[in-house]
Amino acid sequence: MTTIASGIARKIDGILFDKDGTLFDFNATWNVWAQTTIHDLAGGEPATMARIALEIDFDLENGRFNPQSPVIAGTNREAAECMGRALPERSIEEIEYLLMMSAAEAPLAPAVPLAAFLEGLAAQGIALGVMTNDTEYGARSHLRSAGVEEHFDFIAGFDSGHGAKPAPGPLLAFARHVSLLPERVVMVGDSTHDLLAGRAAGMQTVGVLTGLAGHDDLAPLADAVLPDIGHLPAWMLA
Template identity: 40%
Template sequence: MPQLSDKQIHGILFDKDGTLFDFHRTWHSVITKAAAMASGGDERLGRILLEAGGFDPATCRFQADSVIAAGHAGELAELWRGLGAVLPLDDLQGRLDALFAEEALASAVPVTDLRPLFARLTRLGLRLGIATNDSEASASATVERYALKEFVGFVAGYDSGYGVKPGPGMALAFCEAVNLPPHHVAVVGDSGHDMAMGRSAEVRLCVGVLTGAGTMASLASQADVVLQDITGLLELLD
């Protein structure tokens, strides 16, 4: 495994779901409830919505880089509305955001004890942030629930005004917020969108993790290194 000195990396920007939290275990029940809401309880339509979004009800697995796994609520609402979702587009997006913020936080399964890990990374002199294609409110609620506020200097969602992944906006905003050039920053995530964000922002290191919908096959060609989970960052950073 390649190792990097702290002279090279001074900041880490984390994705949220699939990176800090096990995506499959966290989002199975959440997305099932979302589809039931969007379909008005029509089971057949609900299954169509789930499969189109990238979730296989038979295996309870999410497809890598699918709309559900890597997109934001607006993209999902537009997709589902086009397939027959019963709610108007704006209403559907708003209800998806609200449901995701409440249900995903309630069912979240952290991949490790986050506070000790973030504390250790901070003691190494690293500045930390979270950038998600979920809403900013959901990300901020996560920071509060897991007592990470003292370690996290930047939080952004798809609705924060920096653009959405795979664009570079959130990564560049993190660099500005913590006063670091991109070549001293690492982006850590579970999807191609995360890796593309890092690449387009020209960060020093793009780290893939296998706790989301992404697989070794889907991440290997886009990431500089792929880890089983975020605990491997400690070894990577030596």
């Protein structure tokens, strides 16, 4: 069934957003966090910092993640396991906890003014959700800090009991939660993990360029690739 918004047909009735690189610009948020976290975990010791950076594919000299870094689309646990290879004296559980707590305090750089953007979508009766491979604790902390937690009908991390992307489980959990057929939902993300999960769930998929992946990386898996989430309203009605 086609939904009519203000007399114009629209493509979807629900939007499930990735968090990092989608709601928040990846480079402006996570490059700063990574530099600080590597320094803190290594106690400022240059050789240890270099080992950690190598394991997570972070360019220390230029202060940025390389596009192929396993941390970009991975879970908090996977990031801890990568860093743990450079810190054999520390448990993965300890590193995982430290990452969760520090990530919750990461400096946020919204991709667009989020409150007004989300209010505009909700006013059209669109169900809104967030699914991230970060922890649910981190997701809620970031959304609360940005003043938009209450705008979402569904918030899940990799540890919320539905699984992690690129598996479709958490996406289907959102569709069930808001009583929508998957084909009436769009998965919006900045990585191939997001889009693979969307395809597997039978959803529409939109890639955005506020992460590290380029247009050519996302286009084969996306119904559209947009500069940022601010272009979604026009896409919905195109």
